[in-house]
Amino acid sequence: MKHVVVHEEWCLGCHLCEYNCAYANSGIKGMAKALKGKRVFPRIRVEDGNGDGKNNITFAVSCRHCHDPICAKSCISGALTVRDGAVTIDRSRCVGCYTCILVCPYGAIYTDGEGAVIKCELCLSNQAGSPACVAGCPNRALTLEETD
Amino acid sequence: MKTYVIIGGGVAAVGCAEGIRSVDTSSRVIIIAGERRPAYYRPMISYYLEGKTDFEKMEYRPAGFYEENKIELICDAAVSLDSASHTVTLSGGDTIRYDAVCVATGSRPFVPPMEGLDGVTCKTGFLTEEDACALEKAVTCDSRVFIVGAGLIGLKCAEGLCGRVGSITVCDLAPRVLSSILDDTAAGIMQKKLEEHGIRFLLGDTVSRFDRDTAHMKSGVDIGFDVLVLAVGVRANVSLVADAGGLVGRGIVVDERMRTTLDSVFAAGDCAEAADISSGSRRVMAIMPNAVLGGRCAGINMAGGSASFDNAVPMNAIGFFGLHALTAGSYDGEMYEERGDGTLRRLYVKDGMLSGFMLIGSVERAGIYTSLIRNQIPLETVDFEELRRLPSMRGFSPEYRREHMEGWK
Numbered sequence: 001m002k003h004v005v006v007h008e009e010w011c012l013g014c015h016l017c018e019y020n021c022a023y024a025n026s027g028i029k030g031m032a033k034a035l036k037g038k039r040v041f042p043r044i045r046v047e048d049g050n051g052d053g054k055n056n057i058t059f060a061v062s063c064r065h066c067h068d069p070i071c072a073k074s075c076i077s078g079a080l081t082v083r084d085g086a087v088t089i090d091r092s093r094c095v096g097c098y099t100c101i102l103v104c105p106y107g108a109i110y111t112d113g114e115g116a117v118i119k120c121e122l123c124l125s126n127q128a129g130s131p132a133c134v135a136g137c138p139n140r141a142l143t144l145e146e147t148d
Numbered sequence: 149m150k151t152y153v154i155i156g157g158g159v160a161a162v163g164c165a166e167g168i169r170s171v172d173t174s175s176r177v178i179i180i181a182g183e184r185r186p187a188y189y190r191p192m193i194s195y196y197l198e199g200k201t202d203f204e205k206m207e208y209r210p211a212g213f214y215e216e217n218k219i220e221l222i223c224d225a226a227v228s229l230d231s232a233s234h235t236v237t238l239s240g241g242d243t244i245r246y247d248a249v250c251v252a253t254g255s256r257p258f259v260p261p262m263e264g265l266d267g268v269t270c271k272t273g274f275l276t277e278e279d280a281c282a283l284e285k286a287v288t289c290d291s292r293v294f295i296v297g298a299g300l301i302g303l304k305c306a307e308g309l310c311g312r313v314g315s316i317t318v319c320d321l322a323p324r325v326l327s328s329i330l331d332d333t334a335a336g337i338m339q340k341k342l343e344e345h346g347i348r349f350l351l352g353d354t355v356s357r358f359d360r361d362t363a364h365m366k367s368g369v370d371i372g373f374d375v376l377v378l379a380v381g382v383r384a385n386v387s388l389v390a391d392a393g394g395l396v397g398r399g400i401v402v403d404e405r406m407r408t409t410l411d412s413v414f415a416a417g418d419c420a421e422a423a424d425i426s427s428g429s430r431r432v433m434a435i436m437p438n439a440v441l442g443g444r445c446a447g448i449n450m451a452g453g454s455a456s457f458d459n460a461v462p463m464n465a466i467g468f469f470g471l472h473a474l475t476a477g478s479y480d481g482e483m484y485e486e487r488g489d490g491t492l493r494r495l496y497v498k499d500g501m502l503s504g505f506m507l508i509g510s511v512e513r514a515g516i517y518t519s520l521i522r523n524q525i526p527l528e529t530v531d532f533e534e535l536r537r538l539p540s541m542r543g544f545s546p547e548y549r550r551e552h553m554e555g556w557k
Binding site: 106 | 189191195200205206207208436437440463464465466470472474511512513514515516519522523534539540541542546552553554555557
């Protein structure tokens with residue numbers, strides 16, 4: 001199973017991964033049409049300290065698809081399950097209890113603005129087909145690699 | 149071939165069976181399901197009332213799960229446990245001999261003695277599928293519903309019924325809602341949200357007696373109702389282990405391997421009482437994640453494997469009408485507080501570690517705080533100045549990220 005690997009020393013903090021993620025999951029053709037003027041809810045988020053100037057570290061956080069995902073074990077609705085090594089979400093089951101947000105140790109599950117949650121599903125079932133964050137990363141700070 | 153018996157049929161029982169099967173694929177695994185059905189996502193019953201789910205979706209495992217994993221499901225209740233002869237006796241008198249047993253009997257509603265309760269025409273608890281169905285049958289769009297108990301169960305019930313009944317009144321002896329997990333300030337924010345949706349409260353008040361379908365309150369107020377919901381609290385089902393001579397407190401006492409004090413007897417889920425690492429004391433932590441994780445740990449150990457579940461903390465995610473409260477740990481030590489418009493962030497620091505938190509309204513990435521508690525991370529090793537403003541992974545060292553986050557370089 002290939003996963004998104006984060007090389008934090010290469011991250012420019014450009015946030016392109018967030019836009020590529022939101023577009024890939026929008027179900028709309030044409031990036032401008034999908035994103036312009038809309039509040040986006042990407043499943044990957046760049047931590048840059050909002051320019052606090054404390055350090056230069058930036059990196060993007062998305063679901064790590066843990067081997068033993070506590071989010072899936074804690075889900076009260078059965079929305080979060082592991083399929084072929086990827087933690088996936090069935091949004092039709094999610095009731096927005098936020099137990100997963102309470103337990104994810106990396107803060108990698110986000111609210112979707114409509115009462116449910118969203119998370120990285122490695123673009124396995126959207127219009128991108130493979131991780132759009134990786135494909136669009138200009139400095140190879142995100143790569144797709146086989147992990148064990 | 150060994151025989152493993154699991155008493156109780158909820159998610160802790162399934163976690164246990166899966167734990168056993170991860171070690172031993174051939175021995176007998178028997179689940180004795182007192183609710184006489186396969187496990188389901190029980191916290192979903194309030195969402196069922198709201199119409200957000202159905203009982204088919206609420207099944208905990210897909211059809212065929214029990215057969216495929218060779219788990220025998222007995223729809224019956226266990227009435228006694230004999231740890232000397234390694235036997236469990238069922239309500240019909242049959243006995244089953246076990247090599248190891250896990251008690252996952254959950255809890256039952258606690259109903260304090262109330263004068264005139266027997267004379268109330270329509271009353272129910274709110275813990276099981278059966279309760280939810282009974283309640284759904286009992287209410288009409290005009291019903292006046294009276295809920296005794298403003299805890300997690302009573303309020304989720306109120307939210308579930310909101311909009312499909314005439315009126316909802318909730319009373320509680322405590323002076324605030326959700327008194328077990330929130331303080332006055334935090335509870336006030338949640339109460340306001342519920343009141344905006346028409347739910348009425350009588351707090352710091354209790355029923356002095358029922359007169360058919362009227363509750364006479366201590367305060368002198370009379371509440372007429374059509375349907376009564378009893379949601380005062382729950383008690384762990386400990387009697388099987390207590391009667392067999394095992395140590396019980398508020399729950400069945402277990403160690404980090406989920407062993408009770410009786411030989412080859414384990415316990416997990418809402419009936420168990422385990423160490424809470426955020427406070428150092430033993431508590432019943434009746435929440436789904438702990439049931440699943442504890443059950444699995446018990447199962448692995450029953451089957452001869454080795455597992456421990458030693459970082460349980462009390463935690464709760466609860467929300468009403470889009471306003472969420474996420475809490476974990478113990479509210480002990482130095483407090484850091486930040487208030488915003490309808491939001492509250494409180495962190496508690498003790499002995500150089502995060503001991504607990506309470507977040508209302510703004511709850512994004514709360515799990516980072518939970519992991520600080522569960523993993524007992526010394527705050528001197530993180531940038532707590534940054535973390536206490538907002539949870540982030542930047543507040544941790546690069547070494548921590550590389551070591552703990554899968555796929556991190």
